Amino acid sequence: MIWKLGGLCTTHWMAVFDLSGRWQMTSSATTTTMSGGALATTEAEFFERVCLEALQAGLSWSLVLSKREALRAAFHNFDVDAVAAMTNEHIEQLATNPSLIRNPRKLSALVNNARAAQKLRDQGGLVDFMTSFAPPPREQPLESTADIPTSSPESAALARALKQAGFSFVGPTTCYALMQATGLVDDRVKGSSPLLPQVD
DSSP: OEEEETTEEEEHHHHHHGGGTSHHHHSOOOTTSOOOSBOOOSHHHHHHHHHHHHHHTTSOHHHHHHTHHHHHHHTGGGOHHHHHTOOHHHHHHHTTOTTSOOOHHHHHHHHHHHHHHHHHGGGTOHHHHHHTTOOOOOSSOBSSGGGOOSOOHHHHHHHHHHHHTTOOSOOHHHHHHHHHHHTSSOOOBTTOOOOBOOOO
């Protein structure tokens, strides 16, 4: 089913997600749905999506979305260098903050992943690294949400490469959702609006 939302055509799950605050129109949905349509272009945008996909593992997207602004504030708008400089003491404090996802392992993983992202700059940086795994564009849009995969050979390869680079919480399913969230794969179904520019 296609709905009208803010003057754009979207699928029913995106209309539901709008209640959580625009994420579906500007970023990822879930590992079992599709991209909301925003193309990530900067290191911070890619890194934010890496972080949110890691935090979402085992949780609902509505929970993650409800905490997105608090996470941005706590993690310096996902600036890689600022997050990489965070200490164990910072993580211990954040793990007591009810406005965040208080899993210490996941919070620590964000710092670890920031440090791994720093090291990738020697290979061209996180953006070039991730975009190198993008599959060819689909020739035709998908017929329905039932046709959307949860992983792919490319997401499995990206997961392996990220793990080898030192990242954590980056399995094939998480990486497929990450590829959706960054616009590296376009899983919109027939009747959906085009990919959108990033909206902060």
